[in-house]
Amino acid sequence: MPETTAAPAGTERPPGAPGQAGAGSGRRSARLRLARLRDFALVPAIVVIAIVGQIVNPIFLQGDNVINILQTMSEISLLVLAQTLVLVAGRMDLSLESTFGLAPGVAAWVTVAAGTGHGLGLLSGAWAIPITLAVGVLAGSVNALFIVRFGLNGFIVTLGMLIVLRGLLTGISGGQTFFNLPPSMTYLGSTMWLGVPASIWICLLLFAAGVVLMGFTGFGRSLYAIGGNVDAAKAAGIRTDRVLWITLISASLLAALGGLLLAGRLASVAASQGSGAIFTVFAAAVIGGVSLNGGKGTVFGAFTGILLLYMIQNVLTLAGVPAQWIEALNGGIILTALALSRLTGGTTQE
């Protein structure tokens, strides 16, 4: 990836820039405004879908349905948040979808009483959350070890990890679903705070934290620097390796937390939990303006990306599209959305 990053900057530079850029402050501020608007590029689309949804079925904008949309997307949106951090730093992590399933899976395996399904019943239910998060940290550390320490390509490493972690979950669960989860595991996914599901609060809070982290902290800015030009980041004194370690581990930790929320909502951990989610995750980030080449994109943009995708899905369901067709339509819609965001964004996605 690094060798392609320089190319777009070179081609986009308007011819004769040196001469003209010194003049015309009016044009400059116009460009500035445009640059900031890119963050909100999906807002019009979201409004349009809201209107369409309302026409298709008047319950679309009712409180219950909005909460329903937000809750269904809350778990996977944590993967989008995680992926955004990693993508901005110029890497990618495919294994997030497997961590999403394995982390709560291991917790269930260890804490669910023996005799019911594949549970071992080794530890009390209180350990479930620490174990979930620990598995996330461990998966992230292995990724970081291969990618940062050994300098392997992130795509192939995390693709390998995707398969290994999924295989581990299948192994410990015997391909079946864990039920009878301890109450500590189901709490976050099922409880309500102030009349709204806790998972929505957690999701919104973490995204808000992500916006602050990426926009207003030295750590967040160093992610942009590393993704934009790793040599320049090093020259500026950023400990690029350490930042990448932290980023990869945090990403897996977020994935584990997302998996925990879903396990809580469904009161179970299926062996296939999170399987196939990574395409939606990447698509949401890219539609939201995050560059696969690193250095570009915002957390807010990624949030609008995943929101848009889930709103469309909800509209399809409300419109009574048969469940068997939803997947094909969904994929087609994502591809269309990508093409549209390319056309409106004006620049090539790489």
Added chain:
Amino acid sequence: MGESASPPSAPADRPARTGRPVAEAERITKKYGETVALDRAHIAIEPGETHALVGRNGAGKSTLVAILTGLQAPDDGQVRFAGAPAPRLSDRDAWRRRVACVYQKSTIIPELTVAENLYLHRHDRNRLGLVSWKSVWRKAAELLEAWSVDVDVRLPAGELGVEQRQFVEIARALSFGARFIILDEPTAQLDGAAIARLFERMRAMREQGVTFLFISHHLQEIHEICDRVTVFRDARHILTAPVAELSQGDLVAAMTGEAAGLRERRVRTPVPADAPVVLDAGGLGDGDVYHDVDLRVRAGEIVGLAGLGGSGKTELAETLVGLRAPRAGTLEVAGRRPRTGSVPESLAAGVGFVPRDRHHQGLVPLMSIADNATMTVPERLGPAGFVSNRRRDGLARDMIANLAIKTPGPDLPVTGLSGGNQQKVVMARALANDPRLLVLITPTAGVDVRSKEFLLGKVEETAGNGTGVVIASDELDDLRLCDRVLVMFHGRVVAELAAGWHDHEMVAAMEGVDLDA
């Protein structure tokens, strides 16, 4: 070989030099495996001077820069700043307070704003420990203003031109407290007017006490801006002397080790009026970029397209080879009309070309010389789309011999070659299909004196064999061998100069100045 002049004789207009050199390297030896990059080389830069470092590609300049900026440790020898030994390599901040380098390759992050690039990793924080953008923007604006750089600090750095990016990098270097700045070929990608502005700024900074080490292939620039010059050749120090005491011929001799001097171009025999027309362009236009261009080139003729950045010469040349499509006009190559904007059709019609930036469009870095050089002629590599390695390497060997490319063999990745030799590979690719029309865009950018002469000689030879040549460049040496030069200004052809023009005529025409007025 040894030192011919080292004690600095201070020019009268400069403050008397007191104390120790700002930076000094002594008996530096650096080896990369078998290759000796520096062999007991030395250099001393006095406070307040602008010191030139010249040498052909591979003379050891880049290695010296890496050692002087603390990116690499010398195997042997010592670096001192103002008399004190250099800090440890890991202490980046200490290095940054002493020396800064504006590299050829930009260390600006294009996606981030100018302000953030200036204060990367040292943002101002507010009480909550969060980045205070207001304060970052204000400080950045103040910094740029202090060094009179007129750039909006909130613009993404990727939108800056090369020139402004350099100024931003210089300002960033100064903001660390360094007053010794290394400029590594800063003029390579600038046009004439921008170079003049750079020099103006350098002079102003010199008045403010900034010392420069200036690296360039352009000897007239060194005469214009530098006080003293150091020449490296084959990893060794050759001489250090005040610029005023050396003629350009002496400099070239020191760089090449032979008394050559820039060779006088012999007068070219005029192209017969009945020679076939190989390029006939009529009424070409592309919006504001260029308009109403008529251009006819006969076989054997060399036509220059001169103009500054933004004059449209590059875009016009790219249109001729199919890299861009014009919005108006017709284009005929050797009697055929390739679909405009199609490189394959242009190649088929008999166009060969050297694109403007070898790193960007010219070469595929990880592929071998043979692959790169034969990229335009797949049909000659084997039957039915198959590639015969033997045939490919054979072709490549001919090219390597023809263009005197210095390489152990055709299998070497092009990244292993020096700049001049890389450019020769690009030229080989352009010549591979025996073009009827050869279009060259800044063909000698960033190559050393020898390779430049060689490349231009090759162009003349090609023209002599009946190929029409178009050279788009603002490099006077490139344009000098043209039979005639069309000068473009703001997208329009404003003048046509026949061979034998004077430098000031050409420069005036490119700047849009009418000397007679």
